[in-house]
Amino acid sequence: MENMMQAYVNYFVVDYVGDSEFAIRKIDNQFRVTSRDVLGDTGSHYIDFYIPDSIADDGTEQTLVLVSNPDGSPAQARAVYARYISGGASTYISSSGTLTLSYDWKLARMRGTFEFAFRLAGQLHMVERGSFDITGVSDGLSDKAEFKRVAITAADIESTATASGTFKAFSHWGSFTADEVSRKFKAIPPDNEQYWELVGRMEKDGDLPPLPAQITVFFKEDVGPGVHDLKDNEDVWITYLNRGVIYQASAGTLSIIDHPKDGRATGTLLASFPGDGGDGLVNGEFDIAD
Structure with missing residues (x-):
């Protein structure tokens, strides 16, 4: 099955259909799940999730609460929605929401559904009707080209x-x-x-x-x-x-x-x-x- 992530962003009245840069990265005590969707010729937007690695890894379904988490604690799940349009960029952090997912380490597969709110101009707006299914977990940044380590002083x-x-x-x-x-x-x-x-x-x-x-x-x-x-x-x-x-x-x-x-x-x-x-x-x- 091909990787996918999709959602609807109500403030911008746009469907998000991930088309590239799908990844699940295991970094210390967190998983980072990400994808990218191109917005015509004007730019692109991204959805990222930061998920504690304490989640069940046997395929059991579980629900996590998404919060703003400004201190970046790896024990708390959060979501990020980002837009790059005509040279400008905006980043919106989840204020509330839920992520229901399952993770099967044997298949290196994570899938789930989500919705979360972000704050803009003093009001809450929704990323809703979201779902994703991504296979392939990399350990930190090791999916990049390998480098032979040499101890130095x-x-x-x-x-x-x-x-x-x-x-x-x-x-x-x-x-x-x-x-x-x-x-x-x-x-x-x-x-x-x-x-x-x-x-x-x-x-x-x-x-x-x-x-x-x-x-x-x-x-x-x-x-x-x-x-x-x-x-x-x-x-x-x-x-x-x-x-x-x-x-x-x-x-x-x-x-x-x-x-x-x-x-x-x-x-x-x-x-x-x-x-x-x-x-x-x-x-x-x-x-x-x-």
Whole structure:
């Protein structure tokens, strides 16, 4: 059976019929279920679900409550509806709703039905009559090209090391796809406390003059793989440079899957950045190697 996801989005009066980018990714304590639907020549929209991995895996049907979950706790299910239209992007997080699903690990198949509400302009709007059936679970980002890991030390890494890989995200600022990435090992003066810096940089050609956008992930040397809370965390933090202004994440999570000390850095982020128009949520993933 072919993968599918469909729903109706009442505010935009549009049917969602997923046509590409179907995926189920197992990342730490969560499954991320996603798909994409092209909107003619104007853009595309996405539906994502974040599901705790504690769900039954024998095909038993179960119902989960969908909430906004701004802190990104892996123990709570949530849904995201995102639109990219004519260079702009909007992201809407579930305020309420339900997801009824079954997961069969032997078949690597997840299917279910859903509906959820999101808030826009002070009112709740529905993604309703939803269903999906997707087969194929990948472990983190390992569905990307394989990379032979080689253990390295800080002395092996130049502070301005340019790397290969990807760094992608979407948010109300727009779609972010890095033109270049880097992986750096640095020291914080005056005590020279060491930390990692992962950078994705994109030139925004639509601006005159072109302006760079940059997402930078920082974490101290002793921070290991796993899910890390960004709120008031002095060991892990994320910044977003957009139109000459640097924003620092005030809440959310960073999931480190592969640690850069082993030669490759992979992970995901779901981070809330305060701005003049209110908090903006950035949903991204990175895969950076030498």
